Amino acid sequence: MMESGSSGNGFDAGQAIDRGRKVGKELINRQVDQRSTQIGQQVSQTAQTIRDVGSDLEKRGQGKYVREIADAVAKYVANVGSYLEGSDPTKLGHDFETLARRQPVLVGAMALVGGFVASRILRVSTTSRPDGFGGGSSATGASTS
Numbered sequence: 001m002m003e004s005g006s007s008g009n010g011f012d013a014g015q016a017i018d019r020g021r022k023v024g025k026e027l028i029n030r031q032v033d034q035r036s037t038q039i040g041q042q043v044s045q046t047a048q049t050i051r052d053v054g055s056d057l058e059k060r061g062q063g064k065y066v067r068e069i070a071d072a073v074a075k076y077v078a079n080v081g082s083y084l085e086g087s088d089p090t091k092l093g094h095d096f097e098t099l100a101r102r103q104p105v106l107v108g109a110m111a112l113v114g115g116f117v118a119s120r121i122l123r124v125s126t127t128s129r130p131d132g133f134g135g136g137s138s139a140t141g142a143s144t145s
Helices: 013-059 064-086 090-103 104-127
Strands: none
Touching: 013 064, 013 090, 064 104
């Protein structure tokens, strides 16, 4: 009698599916790890830029408090960057799940703000295209925005 999932020629569909899942999960984990490291590095660079702007503003006479605020914000941003660079995909997923369970309103608000920012970026990018598509006006010259 044959096992279900085996065709008698040594091929087991169940094993193939399990192997495919494992390979897929590894690929996704590798991509998440690479992207989170990249984003972490960019966030860390942003923190340094914030520090530089604070120093420049202090030199221009905007006051010591502006630099101190910029330094505090930069420190927070640098911590986020370090966390993203040093965390593996499993930890990121677990931490996000924990945050979503503890602060669902915060996560919802973050998603709302992220969606709004993405829509603004897309709108600006389509209205500034040189090929005339998405330029905000119809063939009659009337504005469509």
